[in-house]
Amino acid sequence: MSDCIFCKIVNHEIPSEVVYEDxxxxxxxxxxxxxxxxxLVIPKKHIKDLNEVAVEDEGLxxxxxxxxxxxxxxxxxxxxxxxxxxxxxSDGGQVVPHLHFHLLGGQKLGTKLG
Incomplete structure (x- = not known):
């Protein structure tokens, strides 16, 4: 998707600090x-969100x-x-419409999510 910021990161069109890639x-x-x-861990395939994950994406x-x-x-x-x-x-707080998982750690995060 040409206007997706994460697709641009996947295509190395904009800089990011990549820690893993396959x-x-x-x-x-x-x-x-x-x-x-x-x-942020994302599939290179553009999938909008978890609701758009198809059966063929289960392995991914x-x-x-x-x-x-x-x-x-x-x-x-x-x-x-x-x-x-x-x-x-949007009600779930998604800002970028490309499926991504946040990995957070390195401090006590507590139980409150918002």
Whole structure:
């Protein structure tokens, strides 16, 4: 999708601090971090949100969560704990209409989500 900022990151058209990339996924540091570790993990395929994940994307979603786990370990938050969030739609707080998972950690996050 030509006007999607995350698709532009996938295509390396705009700079980002990439921490992981393979043929299907990319992960990069959030430009406005809410925790010492705040990464975004996204599929390279443009999928608007979780509601648009198709049956053929199930393997991709499993791999995405495996990458989240791997990145949590690599960034030193696997043992102390971390949070994984995806927002769906405007009422759910989604700002960029490209499926993405936030990986947050590196400090006590508490129980409040908003």
């Amino acid at each position: 043929q299907d996924l990319i992960a990069f540091k959030d430009i406005a971090p809410l925790a010492p570790v705040h990464l 979603m499993g791999r995405l969560l495996s990458v989240v786990k791997k990145l949590a370990a690599e960034h030193g938050v696997a043992e102390s704990g971390y949070r994984v969030i995806t927002n769906i739609g």
